Amino acid sequence: MTYENVLVTTDGSGGVQDSVTQALDIAERANATVHALYVVDDSVRRRVAAAAWPSDDIRVEAENAVASIGGAASRAGLDAETEIREGTPADEILAYVDEHDVDLVVMGTHGRTGPERAVLGSTTERVLRRADVPVLVVRATEHPV
Numbered sequence: 001m002t003y004e005n006v007l008v009t010t011d012g013s014g015g016v017q018d019s020v021t022q023a024l025d026i027a028e029r030a031n032a033t034v035h036a037l038y039v040v041d042d043s044v045r046r047r048v049a050a051a052a053w054p055s056d057d058i059r060v061e062a063e064n065a066v067a068s069i070g071g072a073a074s075r076a077g078l079d080a081e082t083e084i085r086e087g088t089p090a091d092e093i094l095a096y097v098d099e100h101d102v103d104l105v106v107m108g109t110h111g112r113t114g115p116e117r118a119v120l121g122s123t124t125e126r127v128l129r130r131a132d133v134p135v136l137v138v139r140a141t142e143h144p145v
Contacts, residue, residue, distance in 0.1 A: 001134075003030040003103040009093055009123075010038050012065035015140035019108035020069055022138050024076055026104065033079040036069035037096050038062040039089040059084070090126035097133060105135045 008023035010016045027034045040058055066082035073080035081100070085092045097105060107124045128135045 001103070003027070003032045005035060005100055005102045006030070006032045006104045006106060007035040007037060007093075007097060007100070007102040008069060008106045009089075009108075009127075010036060010065045010069060012038065012061045016065075016108045018140050019106050019136075019138040020072065022136060023106035024072060024078070026106070026136075027073065027078050028076050031078075032103070033081060034069065034073035035096070035100060035102060036066040036073075036080065036082045037093060038065050038084045039092040040084065040086045041089050042087055089123040090130065093123070093127050094130055097131060103133055105131060105133060106138060107135060108138050108140050 003026060006023050006027040008016075008020055010020070023034060026032070040062060062084045066084060070080040070082045083096065085096070093105065093107075096102065105127060107127060109124045124137055128137060
């Protein structure tokens with residue numbers, strides 16, 4: 001299978017680095033466009049507003065996260081598109097896949113099990129179950145700070 005559009009999702013955390021590396025490697029081999037997507041979860045945005053934490057902080061984090069991936073793609077000689085959306089993460093990721101003819105989704109996971117998995121891995125699990133395209137789930141490894 002050849003890939004023309006590879007989507008890598010980000011939440012701005014350090015745990016996505018392994019998935020970004022994998023996405024860039026695949027895109028480089030296929031000379032594909034890299035798409036970086038950050039979805040601001042509506043439920044998180046509402047909690048932040050209630051806690052008086054400036055939503056501008058979330059926007060800055062999102063912009064930095066997608067810009068970092070876009071910059072890495074550009075340095076690798078690849079075309080890159082970045083986008084920030086608001087909504088339910090799995091729904092927005094799947095909508096993006098359809099709208100941009102994405103051939104492959106690359107997502108990270110923390111590899112948690114038990115009760116933590118229900119919350120922290122739910123977006124990856126939902127996308128994996130519902131996507132019409134291949135989804136590569138990359139387990140995050142610990143990176144020294």
